[in-house]
Amino acid sequence: MAQLSAADTEALIAYSTRIGDDALILSHRLAEMCAHAPELEEDIALTNIALDLIGQTRVLYSYAAELENKGRDEDKIAFLREERDYRNLLLLEQPNEDFAHVIARQFLFSAMSLPFFEALASSTDDTLRGVAEKAVKEVRYHLSHAAQWVIRLGDGTAESHARMQAAIDALWMYTGEMFVMDDIDRRLLALGIGVDLDSLRPAFNDAVGNVLDDATLTRPADGWMASGGRSGRHTEYMGFILTELQYMQRTYPDMTW
Amino acid sequence: MSDIISLAKTREEKAIWAVLDAVPDPEVPVLSVVDLGIVRGVEIAGDNVTVSVTPTYSGCPATLVIEVDILTALKRNGYPNAKVKTVLSPAWTTDWLSERGREKLREYGIAPPVKSATHTGSDDRLARKAHVLLGEDPDVPCPLCGSHDTRKVSNFGSTPCKAHYACNACLEPFDYFKCL
Numbered sequence: 258m259a260q261l262s263a264a265d266t267e268a269l270i271a272y273s274t275r276i277g278d279d280a281l282i283l284s285h286r287l288a289e290m291c292a293h294a295p296e297l298e299e300d301i302a303l304t305n306i307a308l309d310l311i312g313q314t315r316v317l318y319s320y321a322a323e324l325e326n327k328g329r330d331e332d333k334i335a336f337l338r339e340e341r342d343y344r345n346l347l348l349l350e351q352p353n354e355d356f357a358h359v360i361a362r363q364f365l366f367s368a369m370s371l372p373f374f375e376a377l378a379s380s381t382d383d384t385l386r387g388v389a390e391k392a393v394k395e396v397r398y399h400l401s402h403a404a405q406w407v408i409r410l411g412d413g414t415a416e417s418h419a420r421m422q423a424a425i426d427a428l429w430m431y432t433g434e435m436f437v438m439d440d441i442d443r444r445l446l447a448l449g450i451g452v453d454l455d456s457l458r459p460a461f462n463d464a465v466g467n468v469l470d471d472a473t474l475t476r477p478a479d480g481w482m483a484s485g486g487r488s489g490r491h492t493e494y495m496g497f498i499l500t501e502l503q504y505m506q507r508t509y510p511d512m513t514w
Numbered sequence: 515m516s517d518i519i520s521l522a523k524t525r526e527e528k529a530i531w532a533v534l535d536a537v538p539d540p541e542v543p544v545l546s547v548v549d550l551g552i553v554r555g556v557e558i559a560g561d562n563v564t565v566s567v568t569p570t571y572s573g574c575p576a577t578l579v580i581e582v583d584i585l586t587a588l589k590r591n592g593y594p595n596a597k598v599k600t601v602l603s604p605a606w607t608t609d610w611l612s613e614r615g616r617e618k619l620r621e622y623g624i625a626p627p628v629k630s631a632t633h634t635g636s637d638d639r640l641a642r643k644a645h646v647l648l649g650e651d652p653d654v655p656c657p658l659c660g661s662h663d664t665r666k667v668s669n670f671g672s673t674p675c676k677a678h679y680a681c682n683a684c685l686e687p688f689d690y691f692k693c694l
Binding site for chain 2: 298299301302305306308309310312313314315371384386387388390391392393394395398401402471
């Protein structure tokens with residue numbers, strides 16, 4: 258691909274890092290579920306999904322570190338930044354209130370993530386294209402898995418229906434942020450590297466509409482939408498995540514195992 | 515898929531492929547990394563050998579082990595200057611499993627992927643109906659007794675590349691190598 262200007266490269270580093278942040282923070286939340294899912298198969302499923310996400314993160318962080326060329330590596334990017342430097346979507350740091358929340362968060366994110374990676378698979382950037390081609394295949398399984406649970410719980414008992422609806426309702430205000438284009442998105446879209454987030458809406462709406470229909474659930478109205486994750490302004494949960502995530506590296510700097 | 519080894523031109527290339535074909539997949543030791551279809555190419559430039567490898571899954575923990583195993587095997591066989599290059603694109607697909615590999619999987623008790631992975635093409639961009647989203651479950655014969663009366667327990671199994679199935683006939687659980 259063509260030589261990028263310094264500003265373009267900086268945008269690409271930020272882009273690669275924040276897509277990695279999305280995967281890292283969601284994988285951390287899923288890892289918290291290990292041994293806490295409602296059944297053994299689900300424990301295995303959620304940790305498998307977390308593993309896919311970690312895999313995506315590693316390639317994206319390594320690429321950012323290589324472009325930046327300041328001696329950082331994937332581990333330093335993962336463990337040694339301040340809260341404000343993490344640029345993940347707010348949706349992904351929301352806590353595992355109950356199993357319905359875990360599934361709703363996964364479903365809403367995957368419904369955007371699948372068309373996102375499908376689009377990124379045409380990127381002019383070789384590394385992002387490679388990550389995307391692989392991620393599409395993995396995320397398709399994530400979306401399908403989450404969708405099946407949304408339907409099973411939504412169209413289940415009165416209790417499971419109520420909890421699934423409550424989780425979708427509670428997390429809905431974090432879905433708007435997934436489609437907001439900022440300067441980095443616009444710059445990279447113009448270069449043929451990034452994705453037009455607006456173009457993901459129809460696929461997201463289809464997936465959400467069809468699955469919620471099958472699940473006898475109601476799609477919430479689009480009201481006020483929370484944002485801030487992409488500029489490092491997080492919800493209160495983020496600090497707690499980082500405290501746990503960074504504990505070992507902060508306590509024993511550079512420790513490996 | 516065509517047998518990738520047959521593409522090797524020179525005697526030296528063939529020798530290197532033979533070495534690689536003796537490197538087992540750490541998670542499914544009956545398969546070689548060549549059977550698995552992750553070795554995408556071998557380049558020889560003088561003393562330097564570069565092996566291109568495409569990981570099966572982004573987060574596959576075996577990837578690093580495989581890399582070390584390949585280098586160790588090549589070093590042992592007189593190629594001390596070998597390098598492994600990770601190639602992300604095109605992404606690995608179960609269509610790259612060799613016929614021999616599929617047969618070995620079945621003997622090992624793992625159901626090989628039902629052909630082919632390419633069913634998830636671009637058509638589902640158009641119609642993302644819930645049934646499309648959930649996909650049709652393939653007919654997976656039991657690798658232990660051969661019965662087609664099997665059920666999917668979970669799309670996620672003992673490793674990222676496998677789903678968990680059970681046989682209604684012989685009642686045994688088994689792993690299914692997912693189409694990707």
